[in-house]
Amino acid sequence: MISRHITYMKRDGVDGEAPTLDQARRQVEHYGLDVDPQAVLVAVRLISAGARVGRAAETHFARFGLSTGRYRLLADLEDHGGEKSPSRLAADLDVTRATVTGLLDGLEREGLIARRPSTEDGRGTVAVLTARGAQRLRDMASEHFGRLEAMVGGLSIEERAVFLDLLARVVRGSAALAAD
Numbered sequence: 001m002i003s004r005h006i007t008y009m010k011r012d013g014v015d016g017e018a019p020t021l022d023q024a025r026r027q028v029e030h031y032g033l034d035v036d037p038q039a040v041l042v043a044v045r046l047i048s049a050g051a052r053v054g055r056a057a058e059t060h061f062a063r064f065g066l067s068t069g070r071y072r073l074l075a076d077l078e079d080h081g082g083e084k085s086p087s088r089l090a091a092d093l094d095v096t097r098a099t100v101t102g103l104l105d106g107l108e109r110e111g112l113i114a115r116r117p118s119t120e121d122g123r124g125t126v127a128v129l130t131a132r133g134a135q136r137l138r139d140m141a142s143e144h145f146g147r148l149e150a151m152v153g154g155l156s157i158e159e160r161a162v163f164l165d166l167l168a169r170v171v172r173g174s175a176a177l178a179a180d
Helices: 002-006 021-030 037-062 068-079 086-093 097-109 131-151 157-173
Strands: 113-117 125-129
Touching: 021 037, 037 068, 037 131, 068 086, 068 097, 068 113, 068 125, 068 131, 086 097, 086 125, 097 113
Parallel strands: none
Antiparallel strands: 113 125
């Protein structure tokens, strides 16, 4: 309930992020809650940052005729020898099987992947990275990885190591948002 309300607060004018710690404190006090306003602020800003990075990623991948999901699927195939079952892709990418099916359909239409019967399970299929799909990844690699490096270029090597540790802990804690 609080995150719904807190996300509508005004920008703080300093770094363009919303809300401020004072706004978070006021919201917590308004609802008479016994929660740490700073923890709420960090969580809300992280959600906002995730959305902003997600939008930027979609713009980035669109330059190459892809979406974030389509890129992740192609990269995962490449990382695993060029083929994988749709169910394994769904599990490894942490998306639904229906999502993978939709991604595969579009990638197949463009000739970036192909489907063939599974040699392990005669009833199933596997997605196979085509030469065209592998070439797309090669063509975009220099710009893609350069932009990723630039995105975190304001952080030192030490700060990036700390950030990775903190991010892993936050991701583990994200289950609290979805818990019943």
